[in-house]
Amino acid sequence: MPGSAIRLPSEGLCRGEVHIWLADSVAMRAECERMTDFLSDDEIIRLGGFKSVQAHDTYLVGRVTLRRVIGRYLDCDPKDLRIAAGQHGKPILVEQRQRAQVEFNVSHAEQVVGISVARRPVGFDVESTERCVDIGALSQRVMSVAERAAIFSNCGIEAQRSCFLRYWTRKEAVLKRDGCGLSRDPTGIETAESMTQCGRIFSFAPRPGYIASVAGSEMLTTISLFDPAHGSEPTGIVPVMKTKIPTIGRSHGGPDAW
Template sequence: MSGADWPVSEPGPLYGGQVWTVDLALSEAGRARCAGVLSSEEETRAGRFLRAEDQARYRTSHAALRLILGLALDADPRRLRFTTGPAGKPALAGPDRGLAFNLSHSGSRALVGLSRQGPIGVDVEAVRPLPDALRIAHGHFAPDEAASLAALPAGQVEAAFFALWTRKEAVVKALGAGLSLPLADFSVSLPPDPPRLLRILGGSPRAWTLRHLEPGPGTVGAAAIASAEARLSLHALPAGWPDALP
């Protein structure tokens, strides 16, 4: 499903998982509203980026995260508090800690995942020319994934690489493992096969739900929930979404 097809209507109760697509290309006024809801700690982190566009992308994506979490929890986005897990994965602090979330952004597009069925990970990438896709795959992915990628017609390799990459990153982010989980320790399917976890060291691939996403023009993404057959609904923040911020 492309970003243009994602519903912008009210999401309804969060029984399983949700993935939101967010357009980060905002006006100066919209960016200013985003900065107004961030904590001092988030503002400090934004200021560490050297490029102004990276600072703006951090502020807008984290403001969108706060807005979406606030909608799910019926809470003021400014009052949400966060903590981090052992591997540094952010989590809600206090009584809302049962709601898992994850954020990813690339270019002018962000994804926000929410879940009450298990840990969730999302990843989005702007598709771009990648002449060394096969070299990267052989150096970092599982052997069966690299072989499947190399078997594709040349014209399909780049798109399949980004689909594969986002599926793997979504799994890693759901686990909160960071760099401690080598990408060769598990395998996922490649397009045109349906997204699924094929194997994972020390675990059961059947205990996972994977979803292929196309959150906006020129992008590909994925969502992974550490729960079998998890329900996942898709939503989009409407144009002018910063106006909904307090």
């Protein structure tokens, strides 16, 4: 089958698990350029419309990797997948039979592309911790009163930005899981705790310089990270019962810092 270089863990995807596949758009560009036949006509047209090299490469690697990964879970040819945008832009599988087997979400920041896969609705967001944000203005628009107080209780702009991005990725993950985008008021989504009225939310650093969050149902028990360029063994496990943010080591199966 095309895309056979991507191998799933032998136990597959169990209920309560989230698998996150993290790809580097710079490192994987050449490989994905050879696989553009996996893409739909609409995806090819959109790919050709990017003026920025980074935007082009991110979309290319994201779409090719998405098709390869989901094709593996569904045991079908990547180019046979029909993927469309939902009401608020969330990509979904068109065929109901396939959608009943697997849920996914896509996010990217700088050169990192992440794809989350689960049996139940899942949301995933990743951001660069170097992203320039107007914390004051954005906090008024998207954070609750309690979250704004927590952000500005930190001393120094770096600590405030780190807190803001943690909350923001958590809100984005919830909105993306629910497929509603910013049609829902983000100030009404409280994300400070791991178990919330919005389900379970966990944050972690997938690699230095990035912060990510996953939103799942109350059944979420395990988050495993994979690299599509390095086989079926997890590059990291997010300890979902912890409350601090782990940094996931790429060379072993556990966090290398707290």
